[in-house]
Amino acid sequence: MNELIRLEGITKKFGEHLIIPTLDLTINDGEFVTLLGPSGCGKTTLLRMIAGLETPTTGKVILDGKDITKLPPYKRNVNMVFQNYALFPHMTVTENIHFGLKMQGVPNEEAQERINQVLYLTQLEQLRDRYPSQMSGGQQQRVAIARALVNSPKVLLLDEPLGALDYQLRKKLQLELKNLQRGLGLTFVFVTHDQEEALTMSDRIVIMHDGVIQQDGDPNGIYHHPKNTFVARFIGESNFFDIGSDTYALRPEKLNLCPEDEENADHPDPKFFGTVVDIVFYGTIDKVFIRLDNTNQTVIAYQYFDDVHRWQADDRVGIWWYDRDGVKVEKE
Amino acid sequence: MKNGKLLIAPSMLWLGFFFIIPMLIVVAVSFAARTPYGQVVFNWNINNYLRFLEPLYLSIFAQTLIVALVTTVVTILMGYPLAYYIAQLPKRWQQPGLILCMIPFWINFLIRSYAWVIILRAQGVLNTFLMKAGFIEQPLQLLYNEGAVMLGMIYSLLPFMILPIYVSIEQLDRRLLEAASDLGAAPFTAFRKITLPLTMFLGHVRGTGRNGWRQVRPGGEPDPEPVPLRP
Numbered sequence: 001m002n003e004l005i006r007l008e009g010i011t012k013k014f015g016e017h018l019i020i021p022t023l024d025l026t027i028n029d030g031e032f033v034t035l036l037g038p039s040g041c042g043k044t045t046l047l048r049m050i051a052g053l054e055t056p057t058t059g060k061v062i063l064d065g066k067d068i069t070k071l072p073p074y075k076r077n078v079n080m081v082f083q084n085y086a087l088f089p090h091m092t093v094t095e096n097i098h099f100g101l102k103m104q105g106v107p108n109e110e111a112q113e114r115i116n117q118v119l120y121l122t123q124l125e126q127l128r129d130r131y132p133s134q135m136s137g138g139q140q141q142r143v144a145i146a147r148a149l150v151n152s153p154k155v156l157l158l159d160e161p162l163g164a165l166d167y168q169l170r171k172k173l174q175l176e177l178k179n180l181q182r183g184l185g186l187t188f189v190f191v192t193h194d195q196e197e198a199l200t201m202s203d204r205i206v207i208m209h210d211g212v213i214q215q216d217g218d219p220n221g222i223y224h225h226p227k228n229t230f231v232a233r234f235i236g237e238s239n240f241f242d243i244g245s246d247t248y249a250l251r252p253e254k255l256n257l258c259p260e261d262e263e264n265a266d267h268p269d270p271k272f273f274g275t276v277v278d279i280v281f282y283g284t285i286d287k288v289f290i291r292l293d294n295t296n297q298t299v300i301a302y303q304y305f306d307d308v309h310r311w312q313a314d315d316r317v318g319i320w321w322y323d324r325d326g327v328k329v330e331k332e
Numbered sequence: 333m334k335n336g337k338l339l340i341a342p343s344m345l346w347l348g349f350f351f352i353i354p355m356l357i358v359v360a361v362s363f364a365a366r367t368p369y370g371q372v373v374f375n376w377n378i379n380n381y382l383r384f385l386e387p388l389y390l391s392i393f394a395q396t397l398i399v400a401l402v403t404t405v406v407t408i409l410m411g412y413p414l415a416y417y418i419a420q421l422p423k424r425w426q427q428p429g430l431i432l433c434m435i436p437f438w439i440n441f442l443i444r445s446y447a448w449v450i451i452l453r454a455q456g457v458l459n460t461f462l463m464k465a466g467f468i469e470q471p472l473q474l475l476y477n478e479g480a481v482m483l484g485m486i487y488s489l490l491p492f493m494i495l496p497i498y499v500s501i502e503q504l505d506r507r508l509l510e511a512a513s514d515l516g517a518a519p520f521t522a523f524r525k526i527t528l529p530l531t532m533f534l535g536h537v538r539g540t541g542r543n544g545w546r547q548v549r550p551g552g553e554p555d556p557e558p559v560p561l562r563p
Contacts, residue, residue: 053510073513074522086511090529099525103516151515 001028004187005050005155010059012045012211019045020211023059027155027189032181034190034198037208038234043191046208047157050189051080064154074103079148080157084164085140087132093119093143094128100151118146121180138169145177149184156181158190162197174201195235199223207231228330239299241272246328254325255301257288257309260316270318272299276311279303290317399478403485410486411493412532418494419501430498433491445484452480500531 005027012020020042027033035043048054049061052073061069068076079100088096094115101111119125122142132140141161148156161177162170178201181188192198198205199219207214207222207230215227226232229240232249239255241248258265260273274290277298286303288311299319303311311317362381364374383389418429436444451457452474459471474480504527512522 051514053514072518073510074516074518078514080511080514082507082511084507086505086507088508088511088526099512099517100515103521147515 001030003027004029004031004064005189006060006062007046007049008060008062010046010049010056010061012042012049012054013057018211020056023211023213025206025213025216027187030185030187032178032188032190032201032203034192034202034205035208036192036195036198036205036234037214039193041208042211043193043208044159047080047159047189047191050155051078051157052076053080077151077153078155078157079151079153080159081144081148081161083159083161085132085144085161087140087143087147089132092129092131093124093135093146096132096143097147097150100147104151114150114152118150121149122146137165138173141165141173145180149180149186155187155189158188160192161190163192163194170197177201199235205235207234209234225327226329228332230332232327232329237300240297240329241299241326243271247331248326249329250321250326252287252300252302254321255299256320257290257301257303257311257317258320259309260318262318268320268322270320272319274299274317274319276313276315276317278313279311290319292319399482399485402482403489406482406486407490407493408497408532411490412497415494415497416501416527419498426502430495433494437491441488444488448480448484448487449475452483497531501527504530 003026005025007023007025010020010023010025011018023042023046025046035046037043045054049056050063052068052071052075056069059069060067063076063078088099091099097115097118098111101114106114116125119128122145124139124142124146127135127139127143130139132143135143144161158177162173165173174197177188180186190198190201199222202219204217205219205222206216209230215222215231217225222231223235226235226238226249229238229247229249232238232240237252238249239252241250256267258267258270260270272292272294274292276288277291278289280287280289284305286305288301288303289298290301291298301319360374361372363376363378364372365377365379367373384393414433418426418433421429449456453459454471454473454475456474458474459468462468463471508526508530509522512526513519517525
């Protein structure tokens with residue numbers, strides 16, 4: 001894969017406040033990369049640096065082999081889908097989409113053709129003459145995407161584009177966006193704080209915290225092999241067990257429960273014992289909350305609808321797992 | 333919603349009493365006649381409207397419109413850049429900027445108008461300076477003409493242009509400008525295509541009412557505020 005964007009030794013200070021200490025990141029052509037992290041972790045700042053809306057305090061932004069660090073946004077061949085869409089309220093859908101092409105001086109005939117193409121891709125043909133105020137959030141979102149896509153940017157930057165939509169619509173647009181990206185072979189840099197969104201959409205996830213990349217890898221690797229407690233906690237649910245001087249992270253689905261006094265068990269011996277404090281219904285699963293004996297720590301295991309043994313509050317349990325499922329993680 | 337309506341009731345009543353009712357009275361009087369001593373006689377006729385069509389009044393009307401139009405254009409041209417400048421200042425400097433625009437208007441209109449007379453009259457500040465500096469030999473007639481009317485109008489109405497423009501620029505979503513820049517618009521283009529259309533409005537015809545007043549009595553003493561017709 002060809003390298004498309006390279007961030008080299010990026011730092012960013014706002015006044016005296018250091019947002020990004022030192023950061024290097026490479027994004028390849030055709031990749032769907034998600035920058036994931038809690039709010040204030042610097043992910044949006046990073047995205048805005050690629051767009052040219054922020055300038056790094058030190059370091060370089062390289063796009064397609066060219067140093068664009070000092071280039072203003074309007075001279076960069078990248079486009080952004082803004083968090084609240086930032087559609088021009090005094091322009092219709094078509095005029096909004098036409099804006100970028102006009103700026104580039106694309107001849108009208110070609111422009112109309114390209115506009116029709118993105119209207120088709122984003123299923124906006126019926127709404128082409130509407131104003132943003134006459135459309136729903138999901139429709140406005142599509143316009144924002146169409147307005148960026150029509151310029152055939154080298155990279156499409158998306159800043160929490162689905163954040164303002166309701167759950168059902170978000171699920172739908174997640175799939176649509178992913179299909180669009182794959183179908184057109186585009187490079188997407190997607191910013192979100194929603195770990196589920198990141199897992200379902202991305203080829204690669206970059207997890208950030210306090211301006212530092214915590215882990216960079218494909219969703220599967222990140223989910224199953226978190227490097228440190230932050231990643232393990234931020235992506236999915238995790239339990240942490242201290243064994244000797246090491247910390248192990250275990251997903252609730254990897255924890256198995258057995259009665260405390262079980263004999264002749266055909267599984268590894270329990271590593272911890274505890275008392276069930278609560279069982280909460282979650283639809284497909286029940287979450288079983290267990291307080292460990294030695295520490296005051298509460299861990300979570302799942303109980304499935306077809307499990308033979310139903311746990312009750314105050315039951316004494318042993319907790320065991322297969323060694324291959326325990327992931328040794330660095331402490332934050 | 334119901335509470336909201338109650339809250340606006342006082343201002344609606346105020347407007348009703350001091351704006352709408354007087355307006356209706358003016359409309360009623362327009363269909364009345366006047367005795368030689370100035371008493372109003374309600375004999376319902378349209379003579380006043382026929383008199384309005386006489387060339388004298390039509391030309392006054394036309395002049396009024398022209399002065400209003402010029403005033404509007406000039407106050408926009410002067411007010412927009414200033415409003416834009418204030419809106420771009422750091423937050424803590426915006427308030428003082430606006431107050432500086434308003435301070436002259438804490439002084440009575442009459443007094444401010446006399447200040448202009450002192451500046452513009454034949455032995456006034458401006459003429460004296462120009463003569464001393466040798467630019468002119470005879471004092472210029474700066475008062476009691478079209479130019480003076482225009483100057484007074486622009487001077488007194490400028491803040492009413494600055495304030496609403498400031499508000500609309502201040503409320504403009506900066507992300508729209510970022511989006512424009514992202515889509516390839518250089519700063520001036522973004523200003524022309526986004527900022528200007530979204531902050532400009534041409535419904536500003538405040539000039540018209542006052543001007544009619546002035547045209548009827550050219551060169552008279554400065555006008556009182558035309559309360560209550562134009563609050």
